[in-house]
Amino acid sequence: MSEREMDAEVNQKKLLESVWLSPPRMGVPRMEGGCCEEEVALRAMAEVEQESRQQPKPGDLIEIFHNGYEHWAIYVGDGYVVHLAPLSKCPKAGSTSFSSIPSDRAVVKQERLEDVVGGCRYRVNNDLDHNYKPLPVSEIIKSAKEKVGQEVEYSFVTKNCEHFVxxxxxxxERCGQVERAAIGGLATTVFGILGAVGLAAFSRIRQNQ
Structure with missing residues:
Protein backbone atom coordinates (compact mmCIF):
# COMPACT_ATOMS: atom_id res chain seq x y z
CA MET A 1 0.00 0.00 0.00
CA SER A 2 1.40 3.43 -0.97
CA GLU A 3 1.91 6.27 1.53
CA ARG A 4 -0.97 8.13 -0.12
CA GLU A 5 -3.34 5.19 0.28
CA MET A 6 -2.25 4.74 3.93
CA ASP A 7 -2.97 8.42 4.67
CA ALA A 8 -6.39 8.12 3.00
CA GLU A 9 -7.21 5.03 5.08
CA VAL A 10 -6.20 6.79 8.31
CA ASN A 11 -8.35 9.81 7.42
CA GLN A 12 -11.27 7.50 6.62
CA LYS A 13 -10.98 5.76 10.01
CA LYS A 14 -10.88 9.11 11.81
CA LEU A 15 -13.97 10.25 9.93
CA LEU A 16 -15.86 7.07 10.78
CA GLU A 17 -14.86 7.35 14.45
CA SER A 18 -16.02 10.97 14.57
CA VAL A 19 -19.39 9.98 13.11
CA TRP A 20 -20.10 6.86 15.15
CA LEU A 21 -18.48 7.72 18.47
CA SER A 22 -19.16 11.44 18.92
CA PRO A 23 -22.04 12.25 21.33
CA PRO A 24 -25.17 13.99 20.01
CA ARG A 25 -24.97 17.77 20.01
CA MET A 26 -27.58 20.02 21.55
CA GLY A 27 -29.94 21.69 19.14
CA VAL A 28 -29.20 19.36 16.22
CA PRO A 29 -32.39 17.85 14.70
CA ARG A 30 -32.58 14.08 15.04
CA MET A 31 -33.74 11.68 12.36
CA GLU A 32 -34.97 8.10 12.45
CA GLY A 33 -32.55 5.83 14.31
CA GLY A 34 -31.19 8.69 16.42
CA CYS A 35 -29.09 10.24 13.63
CA CYS A 36 -29.00 13.89 12.70
CA GLU A 37 -28.81 15.12 9.12
CA GLU A 38 -25.18 16.13 9.49
CA GLU A 39 -24.21 12.67 10.74
CA VAL A 40 -26.04 11.03 7.84
CA ALA A 41 -24.11 13.25 5.42
CA LEU A 42 -20.82 12.37 7.11
CA ARG A 43 -21.61 8.66 6.91
CA ALA A 44 -22.34 9.04 3.21
CA MET A 45 -19.00 10.81 2.75
CA ALA A 46 -17.24 7.99 4.61
CA GLU A 47 -18.89 5.40 2.38
CA VAL A 48 -17.82 7.33 -0.71
CA GLU A 49 -14.25 7.50 0.56
CA GLN A 50 -14.22 3.77 1.29
CA GLU A 51 -15.67 3.02 -2.16
CA SER A 52 -12.90 5.09 -3.75
CA ARG A 53 -10.26 2.94 -2.11
CA GLN A 54 -11.43 -0.37 -3.55
CA GLN A 55 -8.52 -2.44 -4.78
CA PRO A 56 -9.23 -3.15 -8.45
CA LYS A 57 -8.52 -6.49 -10.07
CA PRO A 58 -7.30 -7.00 -13.65
CA GLY A 59 -10.19 -6.54 -16.04
CA ASP A 60 -12.18 -4.28 -13.69
CA LEU A 61 -13.77 -1.11 -15.03
CA ILE A 62 -12.78 2.08 -13.22
CA GLU A 63 -15.24 5.00 -13.11
CA ILE A 64 -13.53 8.34 -12.35
CA PHE A 65 -15.67 11.26 -11.20
CA HIS A 66 -14.68 14.61 -12.69
CA ASN A 67 -16.71 17.80 -12.40
CA GLY A 68 -19.73 17.30 -14.63
CA TYR A 69 -18.76 14.00 -16.24
CA GLU A 70 -17.23 10.57 -15.62
CA HIS A 71 -14.09 9.24 -17.24
CA TRP A 72 -13.61 5.47 -17.61
CA ALA A 73 -10.57 3.20 -17.71
CA ILE A 74 -9.90 -0.53 -17.48
CA TYR A 75 -7.47 -1.93 -14.92
CA VAL A 76 -4.76 -4.15 -16.40
CA GLY A 77 -2.76 -4.90 -13.24
CA ASP A 78 0.31 -3.64 -11.37
CA GLY A 79 -1.28 -0.24 -10.77
CA TYR A 80 -1.90 0.50 -14.47
CA VAL A 81 -5.02 1.23 -16.50
CA VAL A 82 -5.74 1.49 -20.21
CA HIS A 83 -8.02 4.32 -21.32
CA LEU A 84 -8.83 6.81 -24.05
CA ALA A 85 -7.01 10.14 -23.89
CA PRO A 86 -7.62 13.24 -26.04
CA LEU A 87 -5.35 14.11 -28.94
CA SER A 88 -3.98 17.57 -28.33
CA LYS A 89 -0.95 19.63 -29.13
CA CYS A 90 -1.59 21.63 -25.97
CA PRO A 91 1.05 20.60 -23.39
CA LYS A 92 -1.20 21.60 -20.48
CA ALA A 93 -4.08 19.37 -21.54
CA GLY A 94 -4.86 16.67 -19.03
CA SER A 95 -4.96 13.04 -20.08
CA THR A 96 -8.72 12.88 -19.47
CA SER A 97 -9.80 16.43 -20.41
CA PHE A 98 -12.13 15.59 -23.32
CA SER A 99 -14.66 18.10 -21.98
CA SER A 100 -12.30 21.02 -22.63
CA ILE A 101 -10.79 19.80 -25.93
CA PRO A 102 -13.42 18.96 -28.58
CA SER A 103 -12.01 16.26 -30.84
CA ASP A 104 -13.16 13.41 -33.06
CA ARG A 105 -9.97 11.41 -32.45
CA ALA A 106 -8.41 9.91 -29.33
CA VAL A 107 -5.38 7.84 -28.44
CA VAL A 108 -5.30 4.69 -26.32
CA LYS A 109 -2.91 5.06 -23.40
CA GLN A 110 -1.59 2.86 -20.60
CA GLU A 111 -0.89 4.95 -17.51
CA ARG A 112 -0.73 4.56 -13.75
CA LEU A 113 -4.16 4.62 -12.13
CA GLU A 114 -3.11 7.28 -9.63
CA ASP A 115 -1.96 9.56 -12.46
CA VAL A 116 -5.21 9.17 -14.40
CA VAL A 117 -7.33 9.66 -11.28
CA GLY A 118 -5.38 12.67 -10.02
CA GLY A 119 -7.27 14.08 -7.06
CA CYS A 120 -10.66 12.79 -8.19
CA ARG A 121 -12.86 10.15 -6.60
CA TYR A 122 -13.08 6.82 -8.39
CA ARG A 123 -14.62 3.39 -7.94
CA VAL A 124 -14.65 -0.08 -9.44
CA ASN A 125 -17.86 -0.28 -11.48
CA ASN A 126 -18.68 -3.64 -13.06
CA ASP A 127 -22.45 -3.12 -12.79
CA LEU A 128 -23.01 -4.41 -16.32
CA ASP A 129 -21.93 -7.86 -15.11
CA HIS A 130 -25.65 -8.24 -14.29
CA ASN A 131 -26.49 -7.86 -17.98
CA TYR A 132 -23.51 -9.38 -19.79
CA LYS A 133 -20.99 -12.09 -19.06
CA PRO A 134 -17.47 -10.60 -18.90
CA LEU A 135 -14.92 -11.96 -21.34
CA PRO A 136 -12.03 -14.02 -19.91
CA VAL A 137 -9.63 -11.74 -18.00
CA SER A 138 -6.65 -12.84 -20.09
CA GLU A 139 -8.52 -11.88 -23.27
CA ILE A 140 -9.54 -8.50 -21.80
CA ILE A 141 -5.97 -7.63 -20.80
CA LYS A 142 -4.47 -8.85 -24.08
CA SER A 143 -6.96 -6.85 -26.15
CA ALA A 144 -6.51 -3.71 -24.04
CA LYS A 145 -2.71 -3.77 -24.24
CA GLU A 146 -2.75 -4.45 -27.97
CA LYS A 147 -4.68 -1.21 -28.48
CA VAL A 148 -2.19 0.96 -26.56
CA GLY A 149 -0.78 3.66 -28.82
CA GLN A 150 -3.55 3.36 -31.40
CA GLU A 151 -5.37 6.45 -32.60
CA VAL A 152 -9.13 5.79 -32.68
CA GLU A 153 -12.39 7.51 -33.54
CA TYR A 154 -13.91 9.48 -30.67
CA SER A 155 -17.46 10.72 -30.20
CA PHE A 156 -19.04 11.69 -26.90
CA VAL A 157 -22.32 10.12 -28.03
CA THR A 158 -21.23 6.91 -29.79
CA LYS A 159 -17.50 6.28 -29.25
CA ASN A 160 -16.46 7.63 -25.87
CA CYS A 161 -14.24 6.30 -23.07
CA GLU A 162 -17.07 4.27 -21.50
CA HIS A 163 -17.96 2.64 -24.82
CA PHE A 164 -14.28 1.77 -25.19
CA VAL A 165 -13.86 -0.04 -21.85
CA GLU A 173 -20.32 -0.93 -26.31
CA ARG A 174 -22.46 0.69 -23.62
CA CYS A 175 -22.52 4.14 -22.04
CA GLY A 176 -24.75 4.90 -19.08
CA GLN A 177 -24.06 8.64 -19.31
CA VAL A 178 -25.39 8.87 -22.86
CA GLU A 179 -28.29 6.51 -22.19
CA ARG A 180 -29.39 8.51 -19.12
CA ALA A 181 -29.15 11.74 -21.11
CA ALA A 182 -31.22 10.23 -23.93
CA ILE A 183 -33.91 9.06 -21.51
CA GLY A 184 -33.99 12.47 -19.86
CA GLY A 185 -34.28 14.19 -23.22
CA LEU A 186 -37.07 11.86 -24.32
CA ALA A 187 -38.98 12.47 -21.08
CA THR A 188 -38.64 16.24 -21.55
CA THR A 189 -39.92 15.95 -25.13
CA VAL A 190 -42.88 13.74 -24.13
CA PHE A 191 -43.91 16.05 -21.29
CA GLY A 192 -43.54 19.03 -23.63
CA ILE A 193 -45.85 17.39 -26.20
CA LEU A 194 -48.38 16.42 -23.53
CA GLY A 195 -48.30 19.93 -22.16
CA ALA A 196 -48.91 21.41 -25.61
CA VAL A 197 -51.79 18.99 -26.28
CA GLY A 198 -53.32 19.75 -22.90
CA LEU A 199 -53.05 23.48 -23.46
CA ALA A 200 -54.70 23.17 -26.89
CA ALA A 201 -57.54 21.08 -25.47
CA PHE A 202 -58.05 23.56 -22.64
CA SER A 203 -58.18 26.43 -25.13
CA ARG A 204 -60.87 24.67 -27.20
CA ILE A 205 -62.95 24.03 -24.09
CA ARG A 206 -62.76 27.71 -23.12
CA GLN A 207 -63.76 28.75 -26.63
CA ASN A 208 -66.83 26.46 -26.57
CA GLN A 209 -68.06 27.82 -23.25
Whole structure:
Protein backbone atom coordinates (compact mmCIF):
# COMPACT_ATOMS: atom_id res chain seq x y z
CA MET A 1 0.00 0.00 0.00
CA SER A 2 1.40 3.43 -0.97
CA GLU A 3 1.91 6.27 1.53
CA ARG A 4 -0.97 8.13 -0.12
CA GLU A 5 -3.34 5.19 0.28
CA MET A 6 -2.25 4.74 3.93
CA ASP A 7 -2.97 8.42 4.67
CA ALA A 8 -6.39 8.12 3.00
CA GLU A 9 -7.21 5.03 5.08
CA VAL A 10 -6.20 6.79 8.31
CA ASN A 11 -8.35 9.81 7.42
CA GLN A 12 -11.27 7.50 6.62
CA LYS A 13 -10.98 5.76 10.01
CA LYS A 14 -10.88 9.11 11.81
CA LEU A 15 -13.97 10.25 9.93
CA LEU A 16 -15.86 7.07 10.78
CA GLU A 17 -14.86 7.35 14.45
CA SER A 18 -16.02 10.97 14.57
CA VAL A 19 -19.39 9.98 13.11
CA TRP A 20 -20.10 6.86 15.15
CA LEU A 21 -18.48 7.72 18.47
CA SER A 22 -19.16 11.44 18.92
CA PRO A 23 -22.04 12.25 21.33
CA PRO A 24 -25.17 13.99 20.01
CA ARG A 25 -24.97 17.77 20.01
CA MET A 26 -27.58 20.02 21.55
CA GLY A 27 -29.94 21.69 19.14
CA VAL A 28 -29.20 19.36 16.22
CA PRO A 29 -32.39 17.85 14.70
CA ARG A 30 -32.58 14.08 15.04
CA MET A 31 -33.74 11.68 12.36
CA GLU A 32 -34.97 8.10 12.45
CA GLY A 33 -32.55 5.83 14.31
CA GLY A 34 -31.19 8.69 16.42
CA CYS A 35 -29.09 10.24 13.63
CA CYS A 36 -29.00 13.89 12.70
CA GLU A 37 -28.81 15.12 9.12
CA GLU A 38 -25.18 16.13 9.49
CA GLU A 39 -24.21 12.67 10.74
CA VAL A 40 -26.04 11.03 7.84
CA ALA A 41 -24.11 13.25 5.42
CA LEU A 42 -20.82 12.37 7.11
CA ARG A 43 -21.61 8.66 6.91
CA ALA A 44 -22.34 9.04 3.21
CA MET A 45 -19.00 10.81 2.75
CA ALA A 46 -17.24 7.99 4.61
CA GLU A 47 -18.89 5.40 2.38
CA VAL A 48 -17.82 7.33 -0.71
CA GLU A 49 -14.25 7.50 0.56
CA GLN A 50 -14.22 3.77 1.29
CA GLU A 51 -15.67 3.02 -2.16
CA SER A 52 -12.90 5.09 -3.75
CA ARG A 53 -10.26 2.94 -2.11
CA GLN A 54 -11.43 -0.37 -3.55
CA GLN A 55 -8.52 -2.44 -4.78
CA PRO A 56 -9.23 -3.15 -8.45
CA LYS A 57 -8.52 -6.49 -10.07
CA PRO A 58 -7.30 -7.00 -13.65
CA GLY A 59 -10.19 -6.54 -16.04
CA ASP A 60 -12.18 -4.28 -13.69
CA LEU A 61 -13.77 -1.11 -15.03
CA ILE A 62 -12.78 2.08 -13.22
CA GLU A 63 -15.24 5.00 -13.11
CA ILE A 64 -13.53 8.34 -12.35
CA PHE A 65 -15.67 11.26 -11.20
CA HIS A 66 -14.68 14.61 -12.69
CA ASN A 67 -16.71 17.80 -12.40
CA GLY A 68 -19.73 17.30 -14.63
CA TYR A 69 -18.76 14.00 -16.24
CA GLU A 70 -17.23 10.57 -15.62
CA HIS A 71 -14.09 9.24 -17.24
CA TRP A 72 -13.61 5.47 -17.61
CA ALA A 73 -10.57 3.20 -17.71
CA ILE A 74 -9.90 -0.53 -17.48
CA TYR A 75 -7.47 -1.93 -14.92
CA VAL A 76 -4.76 -4.15 -16.40
CA GLY A 77 -2.76 -4.90 -13.24
CA ASP A 78 0.31 -3.64 -11.37
CA GLY A 79 -1.28 -0.24 -10.77
CA TYR A 80 -1.90 0.50 -14.47
CA VAL A 81 -5.02 1.23 -16.50
CA VAL A 82 -5.74 1.49 -20.21
CA HIS A 83 -8.02 4.32 -21.32
CA LEU A 84 -8.83 6.81 -24.05
CA ALA A 85 -7.01 10.14 -23.89
CA PRO A 86 -7.62 13.24 -26.04
CA LEU A 87 -5.35 14.11 -28.94
CA SER A 88 -3.98 17.57 -28.33
CA LYS A 89 -0.95 19.63 -29.13
CA CYS A 90 -1.59 21.63 -25.97
CA PRO A 91 1.05 20.60 -23.39
CA LYS A 92 -1.20 21.60 -20.48
CA ALA A 93 -4.08 19.37 -21.54
CA GLY A 94 -4.86 16.67 -19.03
CA SER A 95 -4.96 13.04 -20.08
CA THR A 96 -8.72 12.88 -19.47
CA SER A 97 -9.80 16.43 -20.41
CA PHE A 98 -12.13 15.59 -23.32
CA SER A 99 -14.66 18.10 -21.98
CA SER A 100 -12.30 21.02 -22.63
CA ILE A 101 -10.79 19.80 -25.93
CA PRO A 102 -13.42 18.96 -28.58
CA SER A 103 -12.01 16.26 -30.84
CA ASP A 104 -13.16 13.41 -33.06
CA ARG A 105 -9.97 11.41 -32.45
CA ALA A 106 -8.41 9.91 -29.33
CA VAL A 107 -5.38 7.84 -28.44
CA VAL A 108 -5.30 4.69 -26.32
CA LYS A 109 -2.91 5.06 -23.40
CA GLN A 110 -1.59 2.86 -20.60
CA GLU A 111 -0.89 4.95 -17.51
CA ARG A 112 -0.73 4.56 -13.75
CA LEU A 113 -4.16 4.62 -12.13
CA GLU A 114 -3.11 7.28 -9.63
CA ASP A 115 -1.96 9.56 -12.46
CA VAL A 116 -5.21 9.17 -14.40
CA VAL A 117 -7.33 9.66 -11.28
CA GLY A 118 -5.38 12.67 -10.02
CA GLY A 119 -7.27 14.08 -7.06
CA CYS A 120 -10.66 12.79 -8.19
CA ARG A 121 -12.86 10.15 -6.60
CA TYR A 122 -13.08 6.82 -8.39
CA ARG A 123 -14.62 3.39 -7.94
CA VAL A 124 -14.65 -0.08 -9.44
CA ASN A 125 -17.86 -0.28 -11.48
CA ASN A 126 -18.68 -3.64 -13.06
CA ASP A 127 -22.45 -3.12 -12.79
CA LEU A 128 -23.01 -4.41 -16.32
CA ASP A 129 -21.93 -7.86 -15.11
CA HIS A 130 -25.65 -8.24 -14.29
CA ASN A 131 -26.49 -7.86 -17.98
CA TYR A 132 -23.51 -9.38 -19.79
CA LYS A 133 -20.99 -12.09 -19.06
CA PRO A 134 -17.47 -10.60 -18.90
CA LEU A 135 -14.92 -11.96 -21.34
CA PRO A 136 -12.03 -14.02 -19.91
CA VAL A 137 -9.63 -11.74 -18.00
CA SER A 138 -6.65 -12.84 -20.09
CA GLU A 139 -8.52 -11.88 -23.27
CA ILE A 140 -9.54 -8.50 -21.80
CA ILE A 141 -5.97 -7.63 -20.80
CA LYS A 142 -4.47 -8.85 -24.08
CA SER A 143 -6.96 -6.85 -26.15
CA ALA A 144 -6.51 -3.71 -24.04
CA LYS A 145 -2.71 -3.77 -24.24
CA GLU A 146 -2.75 -4.45 -27.97
CA LYS A 147 -4.68 -1.21 -28.48
CA VAL A 148 -2.19 0.96 -26.56
CA GLY A 149 -0.78 3.66 -28.82
CA GLN A 150 -3.55 3.36 -31.40
CA GLU A 151 -5.37 6.45 -32.60
CA VAL A 152 -9.13 5.79 -32.68
CA GLU A 153 -12.39 7.51 -33.54
CA TYR A 154 -13.91 9.48 -30.67
CA SER A 155 -17.46 10.72 -30.20
CA PHE A 156 -19.04 11.69 -26.90
CA VAL A 157 -22.32 10.12 -28.03
CA THR A 158 -21.23 6.91 -29.79
CA LYS A 159 -17.50 6.28 -29.25
CA ASN A 160 -16.46 7.63 -25.87
CA CYS A 161 -14.24 6.30 -23.07
CA GLU A 162 -17.07 4.27 -21.50
CA HIS A 163 -17.96 2.64 -24.82
CA PHE A 164 -14.28 1.77 -25.19
CA VAL A 165 -13.86 -0.04 -21.85
CA UNK A 166 -17.24 -1.81 -21.88
CA UNK A 167 -16.39 -3.20 -25.31
CA UNK A 168 -13.12 -4.54 -23.89
CA UNK A 169 -14.81 -6.19 -20.89
CA UNK A 170 -18.05 -7.45 -22.46
CA UNK A 171 -17.66 -7.19 -26.22
CA UNK A 172 -20.56 -4.71 -26.04
CA GLU A 173 -20.32 -0.93 -26.31
CA ARG A 174 -22.46 0.69 -23.62
CA CYS A 175 -22.52 4.14 -22.04
CA GLY A 176 -24.75 4.90 -19.08
CA GLN A 177 -24.06 8.64 -19.31
CA VAL A 178 -25.39 8.87 -22.86
CA GLU A 179 -28.29 6.51 -22.19
CA ARG A 180 -29.39 8.51 -19.12
CA ALA A 181 -29.15 11.74 -21.11
CA ALA A 182 -31.22 10.23 -23.93
CA ILE A 183 -33.91 9.06 -21.51
CA GLY A 184 -33.99 12.47 -19.86
CA GLY A 185 -34.28 14.19 -23.22
CA LEU A 186 -37.07 11.86 -24.32
CA ALA A 187 -38.98 12.47 -21.08
CA THR A 188 -38.64 16.24 -21.55
CA THR A 189 -39.92 15.95 -25.13
CA VAL A 190 -42.88 13.74 -24.13
CA PHE A 191 -43.91 16.05 -21.29
CA GLY A 192 -43.54 19.03 -23.63
CA ILE A 193 -45.85 17.39 -26.20
CA LEU A 194 -48.38 16.42 -23.53
CA GLY A 195 -48.30 19.93 -22.16
CA ALA A 196 -48.91 21.41 -25.61
CA VAL A 197 -51.79 18.99 -26.28
CA GLY A 198 -53.32 19.75 -22.90
CA LEU A 199 -53.05 23.48 -23.46
CA ALA A 200 -54.70 23.17 -26.89
CA ALA A 201 -57.54 21.08 -25.47
CA PHE A 202 -58.05 23.56 -22.64
CA SER A 203 -58.18 26.43 -25.13
CA ARG A 204 -60.87 24.67 -27.20
CA ILE A 205 -62.95 24.03 -24.09
CA ARG A 206 -62.76 27.71 -23.12
CA GLN A 207 -63.76 28.75 -26.63
CA ASN A 208 -66.83 26.46 -26.57
CA GLN A 209 -68.06 27.82 -23.25
Missing amino acids: TDLRYGK
